[in-house]
Amino acid sequence: MAEDVRQDEEAALAAVHCRPEAMRYVHEDLRRNRDFILKAVGRAGAALAYVPQQFRKDREIVLAAVQHDGIALAYAAADLQVNREVALAAIARNVRAAVDASLWQDRHFALAAIERNSEALLRCPHHFQEDRMFLYDAVQRNGDALRFTDEIFRYDHSLVLAAIRNDGTALRYAGEFMRQDRQFLHEALSHNAMALPYVPEDLWSDRSFLLAAARRNPDALLQVDEEIRADLNFMLAAVGERGQALASCADNLLADSDFLLQAVEANAEALAYVPRRFRKDSDFVLSAVKKNGAALRYADDAFRDEEKIVLTALQRKPEAGDL
Template sequence: MDKQTAIKQLLDGVITLDRLDERFRDDKDVVLAAVEADGNAFRFASERLKGDFETVFDAVNLDGMAIRYATDELKNDPDIVKNAMDNNPLALSAAGENMDKNEDVVIDLIQKGKLKFSGADKSLRKNRKVVLAAVNVDGENLYFADDSLKNDYEIAISAVKQHSHSYTWASDNLKNDKAFSLEAVGLDSKLISSVPYELLDDVEFMSEAVRIDGLTLKWAGYNVYGNENVILAAIKQNPAALFCARDFFQIRQGLFEKSAGNTRRLFEICLGRAEKRRGVYALCHGA
């Protein structure tokens, strides 16, 4: 039997690799034809081919589980493992002993959607490189990260960029950080409802928050409500923010005079309604 006949019969299922002569089991083309027909056929390849990088790389590309018959050295080769996993995610179980902990392999699999971070080896939850890659794929992966990395600014804000709800999983220390929470609110102003009260009651923080979205004034703390600068900044960004100000009917003439354009018109409408409803217009212009 010649080589081409052997290949044809293997592909047609007429014969299997274990029934062929040793010279065919040591021929890369014949072996790959056998693997294409049946991935388990790689077990009958010569030891030389089981240790040959190119042959194993091509074999696992045809059937990822063929990696189980490769030499131990190639079972621990990241490129071989990645290629096998691209074909069959279950191939990781047949790879080298520590391949499920190899950061480059795991990152590649997570980025390709072949492996969920929640299913990766738990030791990697403390690996900054792996966690950063994971949250850049899905922000909610921050939930599975080690607590020490939930306190990492870059990792946490990357998670929020991918999924704003991930702000919830950031450490309390980070959420109390003005810069971090402001950047998060800048990404999604609705997150203001999850910001710690200490920041909501901080004039400096809320002054910046209302410049991002005037309606965040709704969540301002007690000490901020009476701050005219914060209120003006809020209604400048969004005139409708006036309705978020507590006791806005008691805003004095000075604040009214500082408003302009559409904002001033909104004041006039609000004050006009107040006069009709409760006769408090005089209070708004009182001494």
């Protein structure tokens, strides 16, 4: 390393960033400079292997190194290698970090590690990997951990649902037979709409399946193709089940006042989900309560005190006066 590079902080940092071992050749003044070392390992964690010993005992420096590269944990002082916070930070970056075996025996540490990196389940002792209650706790913290469980657990109904509640993408790791079971799929979608892209492809365009899914969780419709969300009849049926489904409609339907009034007629709750410009339009709100007096409950407060709108709602639904 050229002498001018060895002494220039920015040049030295750039060199270490490219090749961590370049730390060996940095000028001694910089190698003794704690601020420089902290910056260097933050850019190249592996450079910790080449810093003076006193810095490998420095918790802040070691933490910065492992947050960049978990493998750097191997170069930390022994007492920091068994420090929970440092070890967890290393695992979060690289599951192969040299975490002391004693830490993996600690249930709380193991669960915290899985929460940060689902693959950490494979580093856990076998008695944890075979412990259903441990696995249940693990997937509640990180649903993606389901993919690292033994196959038998991927058919465990409550365990798989716990994983999906945390992470909808976990559905792809459920047992194949479960992924073909419509009842299970509906249950999964009721917990997490983000699971929809992972149901079998033949169901993505199955109107009856999607309608049943919307009944349990209207947000599931946000995941379907726009062609379906632009289907007036289907979306009206979905809104009839849950007013919130209106929020999932394609833009062309949300811009159509006639459709929106049909939606309110099908389900008063839909008024709460019409675009703001319609909700703020007194003529539209009046038309809405003409269609469905119960919609008064979902109108903006200003319109709920407007005599003409209230009287119209009462004519359509006398009990609207109690809303």
